[in-house]
Structures are given as C-alpha cells and as structure tokens.
Amino acid sequence: xxxxxxxxxxxxxxxxxxxxxxxxxxxxxxxxxxxxxxxxxxxxxxxxxxxxxxxxxxxxxxxxxxxxxxxxxxxxxxxxxxxxxxxxxxxxxxxxxxxxxxxxxxxxxxxxxxx
Amino acid sequence: xxxxxxxxxxxxxxxxxxxxxxxxxxxxxxxxxxxxxxxxxxxxxxxxxxxxxxxxxxxxxxxxxxxxxxxxxxxxxxxxxxxxxxxxxxxxxxxxxxxxxxxxxxxxxxxx
Numbered sequence: 591x592x593x594x595x596x597x598x599x600x601x602x603x604x605x606x607x608x609x610x611x612x613x614x615x616x617x618x619x620x621x622x623x624x625x626x627x628x629x630x631x632x633x634x635x636x637x638x639x640x641x642x643x644x645x646x647x648x649x650x651x652x653x654x655x656x657x658x659x660x661x662x663x664x665x666x667x668x669x670x671x672x673x674x675x676x677x678x679x680x681x682x683x684x685x686x687x688x689x690x691x692x693x694x695x696x697x698x699x700x701x702x703x704x705x
Numbered sequence: 706x707x708x709x710x711x712x713x714x715x716x717x718x719x720x721x722x723x724x725x726x727x728x729x730x731x732x733x734x735x736x737x738x739x740x741x742x743x744x745x746x747x748x749x750x751x752x753x754x755x756x757x758x759x760x761x762x763x764x765x766x767x768x769x770x771x772x773x774x775x776x777x778x779x780x781x782x783x784x785x786x787x788x789x790x791x792x793x794x795x796x797x798x799x800x801x802x803x804x805x806x807x808x809x810x811x812x813x814x815x816x817x
Contacts, residue, residue: 594748621803630714632795632807633749640803648804680748684803691737691756694805696748 592616594697596681602703603671611666611700613681620686622664623694624648624656626677633680639664671704678702707732707798711808719816724768724783726811728796731777737799738779740770743810744792752794755779766790791815 597612615622620641625633625648635648639658653675655667664683668675678701682694712727730736737756741749753764760772766789770781779796796808 623804625807630809632709632711632809634807635804638803682749691754691799693739693751693754694749696741696750698748699746 594681594683594695596679596697596700598700599698600701602705603668604705605671605673607671608667608669609671609702611668611679611681611702613664613666613697614662615664615681615683615695616662617683617685617695618661619683619695620661621684621694622658623682623684624654624664624666625680625682626650626675627680627699628677636666636679668702673704676702676704707736707806709796709798709806709808711794711796711811713811714809715812715814717814717816718786720788721785724781724786724790724813726781726794726796726813728770728779728781728808729777730779730796730798732798738770738772739797739799739805740764740768740779740781741795741797742792743795749795752781786813786815788815788817 594615623638624636634650637656639645681697684694708731710729739754740752753762755762755772763769768783793812797805799805
C-alpha cells in the first residue's frame with residue numbers, strides 16, 4: 591500500500607492564481623480530511639468527507655473548496671490564492687471501524703507559498 | 706466543543722534524560738486522546754492513543770502517556786531521550802464525531 595499520497599510537494603503561487611492540491615489513498619478509507627499547519631498553531635481542519643459525494647466544512651474553510659467523487663481521491667481547490675493561504679497542507683484518511691477512536695493516517699504534505 | 710492545550714512550544718532535553726510533554730484537554734463527552742509525532746519534512750505518525758480501558762497507554766519508540774480524567778490531562782513521557790526523538794509532537798482529542806482537534810505542538814530538541 592502507498593498509503594496517503596499528496597501532490598505536489600512544493601508549489602509557489604502568485605496572488606489570485608488558482609490550483610488544486612491532490613490527495614489519494616489506497617486503503618479504502620471512508621473518511622478523508624484536509625488540514626493546514628501554521629507554525630505554533632497545530633493543525634486546523636479545512637474540510638472533511640465521510641464518503642464519496644459527502645463533504646463538510648471544518649474550522650477554516652474560507653477560500654477553499656473540495657469534492658469527493660471517489661473513495662480514493664479528495665482534491666482541495668484554491669480559487670483565488672492569497673498570502674494568508676501560505677501554509678503546509680496535510681491530507682489524512684481514517685477507516686470506518688469503531689468511530690472517533692480510530693487513527694488518522696497522514697500524507698507527507700504540500701508546502702504552498704503565495705507571493 | 707473540544708480543545709487541547711500543550712504547555713511549552715519548545716522543550717530541550719539532554720540525551721538520556723526524561724522527556725515530559727504536557728497536554729490538557731477539554732471535552733464535553735468522554736474523549737479519545739492521541740499523540741502524534743512529526744519528523745522534519747514529514748507527515749504525522751501516531752505514537753499512541755487512549756480510547757477506553759487502561760489509563761496508562763504504551764506507544765512506539767518507548768513513549769507512554771497516562772489519561773487522568775480528574776486533571777483532564779494526557780501527558781507524554783519517555784524515560785530516556787534519544788537523539789532520534791528530536792521532532793514535533795502533537796496532542797489531539799476526538800469525541801463523538803468524525804473530527805480531531807489538535808494542540809499547538811511541542812518541538813523537542815535533544816542535546817548530546
């Protein structure tokens with residue numbers, strides 16, 4: 591299993607540009623998550639999905655969009671990039687076993703800089 | 706609502722010394738508690754978790770944590786630090802639902 595994969599690893603955007611961060615998992619997990627990590631702030635949840643076709647907002651959804659057309663893929667879209675979106679983005683997935691006590695599995699991250 | 710507070714954003718320990726990372730949480734329902742570790746330029750990996758049962762939880766790499774309900778704490782310890790323990794550590798709480806709430810993280814520096 592490759593686990594959770596993310597592309598690209600690094601990206602520099604200009605203000606106002608758009609891009610999609612890709613996330614895929616091959617573990618047949620129902621739940622998938624997008625977080626952003628800023629220094630000293632821990633991880634903040636952007637969006638999450640409990641299954642194909644179902645998504646919901648997290649703590650910091652503004653400026654982002656997601657879709658979940660398959661179990662494997664959960665892309666994150668930035669429509670109009672702003673400097674405040676400079677961050678490291680992590681995708682994670684979780685199986686649907688016992689519930690909130692199950693471990694989330696993380697991808698390696700995408701480091702995004704908006705100039 | 707749930708929240709997590711990690712005391713100390715940076716901790717410096719000598720090799721061979723005790724590692725103690727503090728985590729306090731708030732949750733309106735019985736919590737699930739996690740410690741994750743992040744090595745430089747990598748994603749997060751699970752160290753250990755508490756769901757139910759024994760309150761002293763053992764994890765990978767010699768780490769353990771104790772759930773103390775009366776103190777709403779889940780502190781992480783390791784008796785003897787190794788250079789490879791240099792990383793950032795995150796405490797997280799999950800409750801009835803699908804989401805985790807993370808603390809701000811504690812970066813551990815190990816001095817030779």
